[in-house]
Amino acid sequence: MAPVRRPRERRRRCTAALALALGTTAALAAPGHAATAAQSxxxxxxxxxxxxxxxxxxxxxxxxxxxxxxxxxxxxxxxxxxxxxxxxxxxxxxxxxxxxxxxxxxxxxxxxxxxxxxxxxxxxxxxxxxxxxxxxxxxxxxxxxxxxxxxxxxxxxxxxxxxxxxxxxxxxxxxxxxxxxxxSVTVVATEQPGANERTLALATATGKPGDTVAVTGAKFSPNADITVVGRSGAAETADRTTAKADAAGGFSASLTVNDKATTGIVAYEGAAWDPAKGAGPAAYTVIDDTPTPPNSQKLATSVTAGQLSMTQAGDSVQLSAVDFGKGGAAAGDLRTVTVQDFRGGPAGWSLTGKVTDFTGPGGKIGAGALSWTPACATKAGSPSTCAAGSAGGVGSAGATLASTPNGALTGGEFTVDAKLSLNVPAFTAPGAYNGVLTLTLT
The missing domain is CATH 2.60.40 (Immunoglobulin-like)
Structure with missing residues (x-):
């Protein structure tokens, strides 16, 4: 059987909008969150x-x-x-x-x-x-x-x-x-992790056992030691070489491919694979030139990598009504979002959301009044495991709804839900208030 083809990793950015409506207005009260210890x-x-x-x-x-x-x-x-x-x-x-x-x-x-x-x-x-x-x-x-x-x-x-x-x-x-x-309390903030922009390219995508393929990379750390190695699924093969990145982060290497199990080539900084410091796999097929025995037929197949995508079960949510003069939380459920990661590479994904202000006859209710409690489920057999984002405010700046980590081999199917709560000021004018929650998958 011929080795599996694995196209080069691609990241896709998907967006979807969900309209949130509040039937009648009421008071804004902060949602319940687990507060950190503080000093009086x-x-x-x-x-x-x-x-x-x-x-x-x-x-x-x-x-x-x-x-x-x-x-x-x-x-x-x-x-x-x-x-x-x-x-x-x-x-x-x-x-x-x-x-x-x-x-x-x-x-x-x-x-x-x-x-x-x-x-x-x-x-x-x-x-x-x-x-x-x-x-x-x-x-x-x-x-x-x-x-x-x-x-x-x-x-x-x-x-x-x-x-x-x-x-x-x-x-x-x-x-x-x-x-x-x-x-009274100290918050310790850290930088957001930077995106991995390393790239990998092959001069050819096929070859016979023993052939050499030219490998080039860009945007690695300047002067870093680079390992270039063949991959078979999530495992590395015996095909391996090293290179040195130049002052601009680029490198060139020649990799001799002998292992018929090699289906892709990756490059990474250091001696062990780290998806945050690597690139690939770039698809490579070893052409099996072993003679066919008499009265035999060679059988071959391939697995084609797909895309990162999402769908949502509807595009509107009617939050519960609250009473003028009393206030409280207008609650509802996010329409279930289904994420499919069929890329078959090392990259995880992140699903984030941000919301507009809610506008109505009394002016607006600020975007910061909307909070959510996310939940995420992973379909059995998926290589990755989905993690729900933290409960808290959504706002116009946005927050994480769910994500999966990078890994040797990622992918799968996932369902994402969230409990929604909009806190409305007590004496907001009665009427309908509408906002738009936009979800982005990267």
């Missing part, structure tokens, strides 16, 4: 009561903490940030008792270290009743932070404001007396 910190705060209260500013101590849903992100990721004030410095400035659910907190989280800047956070309009001149209750505010630089990023509580809507609209702004406040 105390800091002096200067709070200014509303003028109608007729009392001087309050200088007190605020106790708060910052939590994140991902303490080890990569550059380009968007993480959820929650600012929880467990003990406000201010209290109800008037003798009048305040009813439940009339307080809306807002504030900022301050980043320092590898990345500097402020992140706006806001909390839901929710509180227990507050007696006249009584202490304000604890509250939480949430927002999103896009990671732009690698390194350690310290997050500290910043200024905050307590807005009350009862009889009249009143604000009690509280500022950090000696900024910045102590750090």
């Amino acid at each position: 910190v105390d800091f002096p705060t200067h709070c200014v009561p509303p003028p109608i209260a007729g009392i001087p500013p309050i200088d007190g101590t605020t106790t708060a903490e910052i939590t994140v849903d991902n303490a080890a992100p990569k550059v380009g990721d968007t993480i959820a940030v929650t600012y929880t004030v467990t003990k406000p410095a201010a209290s109800n400035p008037v003798d009048l008792a305040l009813p439940a659910d009339i307080m809306t907190p807002s504030g900022k989280v301050v980043a320092s270290g590898a990345q500097n800047g402020d992140t706006a956070v806001v909390g839901p309009k929710k509180n227990p009743p507050v007696p006249g001149k009584g202490a304000f209750p604890a509250f939480s505010m949430s927002g999103t932070l896009k990671i732009e630089k690698a390194g350690s990023i310290t997050l500290s509580p910043g200024d905050y404001n307590i807005h009350t809507s009862y009889i009249m609209e009143l604000d009690t702004p509280c500022t950090v007396t000696n900024p910045p406040a102590p750090g």
Whole structure:
């Protein structure tokens, strides 16, 4: 039987759009994520009561903490940030008792270290009743932070404001007396892994046992030691040589192919195959010149590599409705995505998504309000195993829905799903709000 043909590895980029619709609007509340451990910190705060209260500013101590849903992100990721004030410095400035659910907190989280800047956070309009001149209750505010630089990023509580809507609209702004406040949590960000752009080319794709094939490569590490070797499926054959990359990362080598099992040729830096530092396989067929025995027939076949593709079971999702004035999460299920990786090479794949703002009669609900909890299943017999992305925000910057790693031989069939949750502000105008979630497979 003739050796299997394996065409050169090709990467394809596929995109699909999924419309997400919300029937009626309601309040935005942060989705549940497993928060990393954080340190509760105390800091002096200067709070200014509303003028109608007729009392001087309050200088007190605020106790708060910052939590994140991902303490080890990569550059380009968007993480959820929650600012929880467990003990406000201010209290109800008037003798009048305040009813439940009339307080809306807002504030900022301050980043320092590898990345500097402020992140706006806001909390839901929710509180227990507050007696006249009584202490304000604890509250939480949430927002999103896009990671732009690698390194350690310290997050500290910043200024905050307590807005009350009862009889009249009143604000009690509280500022950090000696900024910045102590750090509450540290995020350690790393660079996104760079794409492998190494390429491999053969002067000919066939030859008899003992023939020599000219092999060239480009975009390898400058002056790196290169191993050029034959492949039979995921295994290496006895056909092997070495080369040295030039200052531009290119190389040339001559490989003598004797092993009839060789169906492809790869090149990689170092002494062992690493898909992140290699290229190929480039298809190569050894022509079996062994004479056919009398009264016999040679049988040959080939396996042709296919493509990386995806399909989705529908192009729209109707999220659940929420009530005006109460708010909450509008939930739904992503239409199932089926990924087929029939390339038969060493490269894995990544399925990512990003969403637009949701627009409607009340303006828009920001893209950062959509989060998902991904799930991924692998069809039995697939060489690769699918890994679901992390639960968290999607946003306009995007997030990973699912992926498979690079390997000696990759491929298979996979189904990808996700639970969707859109957090909508409590007093967003009633009506339909629509956004588009775009999925990209690379």
